[in-house]
Amino acid sequence: MDLGLEGRVAVVTGGANGIGASVCDCLTAEGVKVVVADINTELAQRKAQELIDAGREALAVGVDVTDAASVKALFESVNNKWGRVDVLVNNAGFTRDMRITKMQLDDWNSVVDVILKGAFLCTREAIPYFSRQNWGRIINISSRAHLGNAGQANYSAAKAGIIGFTKAMALENGRFNVTVNAVAPGIINTEAVLRLPHYEKIREAAEKITPIPRIGEPRDVGAVVAFLASELASYVTGDVLHVTGGRY
Numbered sequence: 001m002d003l004g005l006e007g008r009v010a011v012v013t014g015g016a017n018g019i020g021a022s023v024c025d026c027l028t029a030e031g032v033k034v035v036v037a038d039i040n041t042e043l044a045q046r047k048a049q050e051l052i053d054a055g056r057e058a059l060a061v062g063v064d065v066t067d068a069a070s071v072k073a074l075f076e077s078v079n080n081k082w083g084r085v086d087v088l089v090n091n092a093g094f095t096r097d098m099r100i101t102k103m104q105l106d107d108w109n110s111v112v113d114v115i116l117k118g119a120f121l122c123t124r125e126a127i128p129y130f131s132r133q134n135w136g137r138i139i140n141i142s143s144r145a146h147l148g149n150a151g152q153a154n155y156s157a158a159k160a161g162i163i164g165f166t167k168a169m170a171l172e173n174g175r176f177n178v179t180v181n182a183v184a185p186g187i188i189n190t191e192a193v194l195r196l197p198h199y200e201k202i203r204e205a206a207e208k209i210t211p212i213p214r215i216g217e218p219r220d221v222g223a224v225v226a227f228l229a230s231e232l233a234s235y236v237t238g239d240v241l242h243v244t245g246g247r248y
């Protein structure tokens with residue numbers, strides 16, 4: 001099936017690792033030129049080089065999505081290289097889990113900022129390209145945690161917030177032929193999850209309570225993002241697609 005993505009340009013924040021890296025793999029496999037946009041510049045360069053070595057088109061850009069000037073510079077770099085932006089994947093994010101009474105202001109701010117401020121700043125830069133082209137796609141990476149997880153007040157609030165942001169952006173930009181959707185993954189096998197102290201317990205529990213009894217792989221998410229970015233999904237907007245193996 002042709003996804004109709006050949007020649008499109010996609011910016012993937014947090015694209016150097018985990019889910020973002022898999023999104024880069026899935027999009028470039030469809031002929032998309034990807035911008036691996038990550039705060040870890042070295043890792044972004046490594047990922048972009050890996051894609052280029054595989055005969056795909058990629059550009060690494062170091063960016064802090066919470067910094068307005070840095071995000072502006074990211075879009076300037078993309079414009080200088082390819083002169084357009086068609087797809088934005090707001091994926092950069094991390095957790096700082098703890099009970100609310102132990103949570104410091106910085107634990108709250110850093111998690112909420114990378115997820116919400118990051119998506120706001122990147123979307124604000126991308127929309128002018130989309131409206132000019134009368135075509136655009138935004139895919140925001142939420143999480144199953146938007147339903148609420150104990151020990152994740154900051155993360156759950158931000159991941160629920162990104163769904164509200166998705167719906168507002170879908171309403172505001174549909175007239176430009178722009179779709180805006182969220183993907184809510186369950187537990188996905190990335191370094192961020194492998195680093196968790198109770199990884200084995202989490203994996204065993206997930207296998208017991210997930211209808212499809214395994215942890216997700218980054219590619220499970222990357223493939224869904226590629227579909228939402230595609231021509232085939234042009235009448236899907238303001239929606240949330242759960243990639244959780246059926247666990248809610």
Ligand SMILES: NC(=O)c1ccc[n+]([C@@H]2O[C@H](COP(=O)([O-])OP(=O)(O)OC[C@H]3O[C@@H](n4cnc5c(N)ncnc54)[C@H](O)[C@@H]3O)[C@@H](O)[C@H]2O)c1
Binds near residue numbers: 014037185191
């Ligand atoms: N892994 C999971 O189980 C899971 C489940 C649901 C949702 N998610 C979400 O998916 C996204 C990716 O998660 P992952 O597991 O692949 O994590 P990861 O740590 O493997 O990758 C995240 C990437 O984001 C980058 N990043 C962090 N802060 C940044 C910033 N300020 N500016 C630019 N880049 C920044 C990191 O350098 C890293 O490369 C996150 O939003 C996460 O909340 C993950």
